[in-house]
Amino acid sequence: MNIYIINNPFHYEIENLTRAFFNNEKMNVIKCDKNVNREKPFVAIELIKHEKDSDIIVSFADEDFEKTLSKKIDGEFDSEYSECERMAAIMLFEILSEYTGIRLPWGILTGVRPIKLLHNLVRELGTDGADKYFREKLLVTEQKTKLALTTEKNERKILELSKPDSFSLYISVPFCPTRCSYCSFVSQSIEKAKKLVEPYLDLLCQEIKYTAEIAKELNLRLETVYIGGGTPTTFSAEQLTKLITAINASFDMKKCREFTIEAGRPDTITREKLEAILDGGCDRISINPQTLNDEVLEAIGRRHTATQTLEAYKLAEEIGFKHINMDLITGLPKDTPETFKYTLDTLCDLSPASITVHTLAMKRSSFLTLGGALVKTGAEPPAAIMMKYCEEKLPQFGYHPYYLYRQSRMEGNLENVGWSKDGFDGLYNVYVMDETHTILACGAGGVSKLREPGVNHLERIFNYKYPYEYINGFDEMLRRKEQIKTFYGNLK
Secondary structure, X not given: OEEEEEOOOOHHHHXXXXXXXXXXXXXXXXXXXXXXXOOOOEEEEEEEEOOOEEEEEEEEEEOOEEEEEEEEEEOXXXXXXXXXXXXXXXXXXXXXXXXXOOOOOOOOOOOOOHHHHHHHHHHHHHHHHXXXXXXXXXXXXXXXXXXXXXXXXXXXHHHOOOOOOEEEEEEEEOEEOOOOOOOOOOOEEHHHHHHHHHHHHHHHHHHHHHHHHHHXXXXXXXXXXXEEEOOHHHOOHHHHHHHHHHHHHHOOOOXXXXXXXXXXXXXXXXXXXXXXXXXXXXXXXXXOOEOOOHHHHHHOOOOOOHHHHHHHHHHHHHHOOOEEEEEEEEOOOOOOHHHHHHHHHHHHHHOXXXXXEEEOEOOOOOHHHHOOOOOOOOOOOHHHHHHHHHHHHHHHOOXXXXXXXXXXXXXXXXXXXXXXXXOOOOHHHHHHHHOOOEEEEEOOOOEEEEEOOOOOOEEEEEOOOOHHHHHHOHHHHHHHOHHHHHHHHOOO
């Protein structure tokens, strides 16, 4: 798909909106300041500036379809920039909806944080005004607007817990039993990287201690801890104890509201590991089936069965975990609305404290995409039917939506939603997606995000991505951590 951006700066929004309709097409963006010969299929966005107004001309053409819409925007372009961009997106949305027969539920919204946008709109316009803006100005459906408003209301209570000196801690364990076919995260098979695990863990504990010293020096207050990956439970019980002990010994945990560890793969869970986690004070774990269909599990490269998931859940309950989260993914290969309903119904009967429902995102570096096994969308993608079922079923079992975010290349241009029972919202999930406060990250692939209180500004500090890079460049990463002091020093 060729995208011609003519005399305007709207390339980012237009490319993302076009991709929402043509998820698997390669996008070729051509920026120019005048008309050029256009090769089909194409999208073209042209801006013509006049002395007191501007014309936006939007075109789409394929071999058997061609349409152009235009709109005049009063006022100078610089003062009406956002309105020009919004109108260009709306015209493109209408053309592509007609061409594809698909009317995307999130309208022209392409950002990953619609709830953060909604927070601002509610403050500025009130709830009714924000509702109207989402539906009329952004073309979000009534169903998704209602979901967003409910989520925003629940999120707001969590955001209010954060103070100017708050921060959260993220710990990366970039190892997995196998790599799932849809995954693009930086993680390595434990079989291939086994010799790196012990040296990695030793250095990770050192980085945790050093990071804690900086946080203490700056008088920062730890709100939540999240150990993710990868699959942290690829570590042995002894290694998990070592990691958790390092956290407890290094940081002031007295005021920490939540301590989470992903025990995502049921085939990595044992009684000894769960006991080590619970004994270390971790009060929230995530056991992630993704599906309870064995055929689907095999298709996405998982080596466990649905039965193992159920056994792991019951074991965690027996040992004493009160907050168990379970993740699902809609739109997986070989999954159908009927088999997904069975999965969700079974989870509702288990009654975990929280359930997170993701939509399959076709990331460019995932095996599923690289292998060409692309999921096709239609007028009603299977993932959309699955998501509707979640929105109907989960409230009946006492769950409410408490956070929501989106990713590029999601099937049906849908969303990911965290659902929980009262008192079991995942705080870290909200803080990291809303960019509420500073996140200090330790481990390979970790990104520390430094948030200036009261200002929508972040500075990032990147750790090396891969375990071998992390090990070889460890001293350099500790030097990078000094930027935290500089950042907070400049705020005084």
